[in-house]
Amino acid sequence: MKIVYEIMHGDRKVARIDTQGHCKIYYKTFMPFDLHLEETENDIDMLVNNITNFQHWCARRILPLNRQYIKAVLNSLGVSQAFTDKDRAEIALKFRCLSLIDIYWVRKHKEKIAFSEVNLYENYLDNALAEVSLKGKYLAIYNEDMKNGFAKDISTNGCFPKAWISKNNHFQLYKGGKREVVENEVLASKVCQCFDCQQVTYILEEYGGELVSVSDIMTTKERSIVSREAFEIYAMNEEIDAMKFILKIDAYSFYMMNILDYLIGNVDRHCGNWGFFVDNNKNKICSLHPLMDFNQSFQAYDNIEGTRCQTVKPLDMTQKEAALDAVKKIGLNQIKEIDSAWFVGKKKEYDMFLTRLHILKHYI
Known part of the structure; x- marks a missing residue:
């Protein structure tokens, strides 16, 4: 029927x-x-x-x-x-x-x-x-x-x-997830808060005897989010150049995303976990929504280039190249010093983070 x-x-x-x-x-x-x-x-x-x-x-x-x-x-x-x-x-x-x-x-x-x-x-x-x-x-x-x-x-x-x-x-x-994954998300969140960028804040808590990262909801009945992946469907049907659109409405947030993902070694910035704020009254895109989802951070940390940058198309840039390009356009925008105490037991990660930070500072 x-x-x-x-x-x-x-x-x-x-x-x-x-x-x-x-x-x-x-x-x-x-x-x-x-x-x-x-x-x-x-x-x-x-x-x-x-x-x-x-x-x-x-x-x-x-x-x-x-x-x-x-x-x-x-x-x-x-x-x-x-x-x-x-x-x-x-x-x-x-x-x-x-x-x-x-x-x-x-x-x-x-x-x-x-x-x-x-x-x-x-x-x-x-x-x-x-x-x-x-x-x-x-x-x-x-x-x-x-x-x-x-x-x-x-x-x-x-x-x-x-x-x-x-x-x-x-x-x-x-x-939830493995302890290391949860701890890495919270650590990456602390690091990112030392830079001028809209982002979701993650804190460490316990649920049922297990560690979890906790963050506040960022949507309301008045404000939605739409992923970059979902927007691509709209852009194709409306014959819109998606990247030009992104850079027009919020180039700063886009470039900061590439800078921070390189610094913290986030290898999971696929098109489903970044995107836009939408004004529900008009169903219009306002800006990129705050940076979120850091639980795959400090990966591809065994080399200076990082992995392929997933936010640019075609996928022909490393994370390092995308971050350098971003720094040249908007600067590094660090607003606080990184506390080495956050990296207790993670000397290897701390050393790589400082190395990457030094590379980006060189290009300011």
Whole structure:
């Protein structure tokens, strides 16, 4: 039987699409950046593309297949292991494709429900669900309200165990993993705070007897984020030069990202963990969002070049080359001295950091 879905942006109905691929776009400027649909009645190829694109968009709104403890998460929810976009889209649709990244969601046509009744900023439940996402504990979750509350965790990208914890009506992201990974993220955060750059701050805490890094949520009902990866889809469809666009709106943050990633040896700056702030009132990109995700820092630290820089295209620059290029354009912008005490037990890392810092200072 044909099902019609409505793609929502807050309480604004942006578009509708049915399971045969027919769609109607009401507000093109409020469409998700990474969802491209074409209105057509009889073009089979377009209809198939619409279905494929919608399923892919839905599928991207739940945790990735390589997330640690994914099996425990899905089993606790009573859903099957999802290996295709179609499978993952079905799971996402059970949770209305809700996320703490933005204010998009999906409801069935003529369903009488408002954003205020379902959004994750106001409708969250107890933090016991974090036991599954962070530690892999199996829970039998039968209550529908609990399942709805789980959406905040399954919509968070990344392969490391993580969960949103609510404290005094405010969300914080708890990230686990091996002790060294967690400690490296917090150390890298301390180092980055010695430079003038918008960034997420990570602190060290304990959860269930294990170390975790903790950071505050940076989105609200008024401000979303969209990844560089998602923006690429929009840029291709709108024939926009993505790099020119980035440098026009926030060249400083882009260059500082390349400088800091080289200094701290962050090898995981893929297109999914950097991107833009979006003003939800207009669905317009404002700037790059604060630098985040440092738990793969102090890698490729056995050589002075670092690894390939993932933020530039084509991928023909090393991290060192990208950082030198950035320093020549905006300077180093160090605002505080690095405390050597932060690197206790990490002499090798401290020496390499100082070497890289000296190289960049030479080019100021």
